[in-house]
Amino acid sequence: MDLHIAGRTAIVCASSRGLGRGCALALAEEGVHVVLNGRDPETLERTAADVAKVATQGATVKMVAADVTTPEGQTALLETCPDPDILVNNAGGPPPGDFRDWTRKDWTAACAANMFTPIELIKATVDGMTARRFGRIVNITSSAVKAPIDILGLSNGARSGLTGFVAGIARKTVAYNVTINNLLPGPFDTDRLRGTIEFEAEKRKTDVDVVAAERAGSNPSGRFGTPEEFGAACAFLCSAHAGYITGQNLLLDGGGYPGTF
Numbered sequence: 001m002d003l004h005i006a007g008r009t010a011i012v013c014a015s016s017r018g019l020g021r022g023c024a025l026a027l028a029e030e031g032v033h034v035v036l037n038g039r040d041p042e043t044l045e046r047t048a049a050d051v052a053k054v055a056t057q058g059a060t061v062k063m064v065a066a067d068v069t070t071p072e073g074q075t076a077l078l079e080t081c082p083d084p085d086i087l088v089n090n091a092g093g094p095p096p097g098d099f100r101d102w103t104r105k106d107w108t109a110a111c112a113a114n115m116f117t118p119i120e121l122i123k124a125t126v127d128g129m130t131a132r133r134f135g136r137i138v139n140i141t142s143s144a145v146k147a148p149i150d151i152l153g154l155s156n157g158a159r160s161g162l163t164g165f166v167a168g169i170a171r172k173t174v175a176y177n178v179t180i181n182n183l184l185p186g187p188f189d190t191d192r193l194r195g196t197i198e199f200e201a202e203k204r205k206t207d208v209d210v211v212a213a214e215r216a217g218s219n220p221s222g223r224f225g226t227p228e229e230f231g232a233a234c235a236f237l238c239s240a241h242a243g244y245i246t247g248q249n250l251l252l253d254g255g256g257y258p259g260t261f
Helices: 018-029 041-054 071-080 104-132 150-176 191-204 208-218 227-237
Strands: 009-012 033-038 061-065 086-089 135-140 178-185 249-252
Touching: 009 018, 018 033, 018 041, 018 086, 018 135, 018 227, 033 041, 033 071, 041 061, 061 071, 071 104, 086 104, 104 135, 104 150, 104 178, 135 150, 135 227, 150 178, 150 191, 178 227, 191 208, 227 249
Parallel strands: 009 033, 009 086, 033 061, 086 135, 135 178, 178 249
Antiparallel strands: none
C-alpha cells in the first residue's frame, strides 16, 4: 500500500533508538524526509546512517543532537524543521520505583518529559499544519494509560495527562486534515523494557533472563513486540489514508490488555 506521504517532512523525537527509531525507519521507507533526535551524538549518527540506507524516493535525513525535553532542545528541532507535516512525540519514560520514594521533583520531571514537552511541540507546529491542510501528530505513550503498572506510577500519571489533553484538541484540528493520535506500546523489545525487567529481577533477587522469559510467556502472543512493527503502525497513522482517525489510543500489546473496550 502506498501511504501517499512521500515528500512530506517529519520530526521524530527521541529516535536514535527503540520505538522512535522504528518509526523513523518506517517513515523514511515511505519517502518521508526525517529529522532525527537524540541526546547521544554517536548513537544518533549510527541511526541516521541506518535510516538513510532504507530511505526511498529521495528522502533526506537530518539530525538534531539535543534533549527534546528542554526548551533549548525544542528550539533546535524547530529551527531545523520549522514546518513539519508529521510530528512523532516521544521521550524516555521516567524510572520505575515505589511511589513512596518519589519527590515533587520526580513528578515534575516526569510531567515535563512525558506531558509538557509533547504539548509544547504540538502548540509550536499544529497551526502551520492546519494552514497547509495536512498534519499528522502521533504521541508515543504507554499501555499503562489503559492498564496502569504499579512500578511505573510516574509514567502512568504523566502520560494519562497528555492523553486527556489530546482527547480535546484532536476534535478541533481534524476538520483541517490534521489528526492527533496516541500509540500505546505494551512490552516491546527496547532498552526501556530491559530496564524494567532488570528492576524487577533485582527486587525479586532472581536472574534477568528468568524474568524476561516470564514476561514474554505471560503475553498472549508469547513474545515481545519489535520496534519495526511498531514503526509500521506509526507510519500508517501518518498516512494520507488515516485522515478519519483522530483522538484515538491505539494499543499495541500482543493482546495483553484483557478488556473488551
